[in-house]
Amino acid sequence: MILCRLLFECYQDTQLAAAEEAIGLYLAALRDQGQIQGREFATLMEEGGFEAHVLCPEPRSLHPDFASHQVQQAERGLHQAGLLAPKVKVLGQELFSDETDPCATPDGLIFFTSFLHTCSPIRCAKHFAPVPLYRLPSLSNGDQKQLIHWQEDWQACDQLQMNGSVLQHAATQEISNLDSDLSRRGRKLAQRLAEQVARPVYYYLYRLGGTSLAEEKNRRCPGCGGHWLLAEPWHGLFDFCCPQCQLVSNLSWDWRD
Ligand SMILES: [Zn+2]
Numbered sequence: 001m002i003l004c005r006l007l008f009e010c011y012q013d014t015q016l017a018a019a020e021e022a023i024g025l026y027l028a029a030l031r032d033q034g035q036i037q038g039r040e041f042a043t044l045m046e047e048g049g050f051e052a053h054v055l056c057p058e059p060r061s062l063h064p065d066f067a068s069h070q071v072q073q074a075e076r077g078l079h080q081a082g083l084l085a086p087k088v089k090v091l092g093q094e095l096f097s098d099e100t101d102p103c104a105t106p107d108g109l110i111f112f113t114s115f116l117h118t119c120s121p122i123r124c125a126k127h128f129a130p131v132p133l134y135r136l137p138s139l140s141n142g143d144q145k146q147l148i149h150w151q152e153d154w155q156a157c158d159q160l161q162m163n164g165s166v167l168q169h170a171a172t173q174e175i176s177n178l179d180s181d182l183s184r185r186g187r188k189l190a191q192r193l194a195e196q197v198a199r200p201v202y203y204y205l206y207r208l209g210g211t212s213l214a215e216e217k218n219r220r221c222p223g224c225g226g227h228w229l230l231a232e233p234w235h236g237l238f239d240f241c242c243p244q245c246q247l248v249s250n251l252s253w254d255w256r257d
């Protein structure tokens with residue numbers, strides 16, 4: 001990911017509260033479109049304006065071509081608060097984040113996230129690299145808010161099951177079971193995306209527990225009941241894949257090497 005600085009200059013007398021609110025709404029709209037990622041955007045007041053630091057998937061992520069109508073509307077909100085549209089300075093590659101997928105049009109996609117990832121929850125099936133959400137058709141009302149909410153819920157469940165102190169069982173069920181509310185929501189989004197891009201979109205089901213390695217290897221696809229164990233793990237992570245149901249999963253983390 002790329003670290004960028006946004007400079008919001010005041011062009012008329014600006015009330016601090018109005019400027020803060022307009023910048024907050026603008027950053028939220030960029031986030032809902034996948035143009036910036038993460039949750040915390042360090043923002044400073046400078047002489048003559050404000051400065052926010054954001055993480056973007058690519059150097060061009062903040063180009064107006066990628067703006068949703070919500071981003072455009074939030075930009076008008078900046079003007080009403082006495083601020084100009086921000087000037088963007090690309091500061092450089094952030095060291096500890098995933099590199100964005102190089103494909104112009106990936107052959108297939110995978111819904112995958114974890115509590116550790118701030119990048120896009122949609123990955124290229126070939127490179128397993130995150131695909132910027134603004135490059136995909138909108139699955140919400142013009143932006144990608146529904147996908148981002150699904151990702152936040154998945155990450156929250158993953159965090160609870162990793163910490164193991166509260167709600168561990170319920171959280172694990174949400175990310176593991178085909179019929180959980182979270183999986184149903186995520187798969188609906190994956191199916192809608194697959195229709196729009198006319199390519200396969202796989203959905204990842206987490207797997208923990210089980211009674212033995214042999215039994216885990218015999219696990220059947222929860223969608224169709226078919227065999228889905230792969231000879232070699234796909235991307236070193238997915239031991240199971242059902243092309244028909246467009247599901248992937250891992251050998252239980254309790255039994256995996
Ligand atoms: Zn790719």
Ligand SMILES: [Zn+2]
Pocket residue numbers: 221222223224225226242244245246
């Ligand atoms: Zn299946």
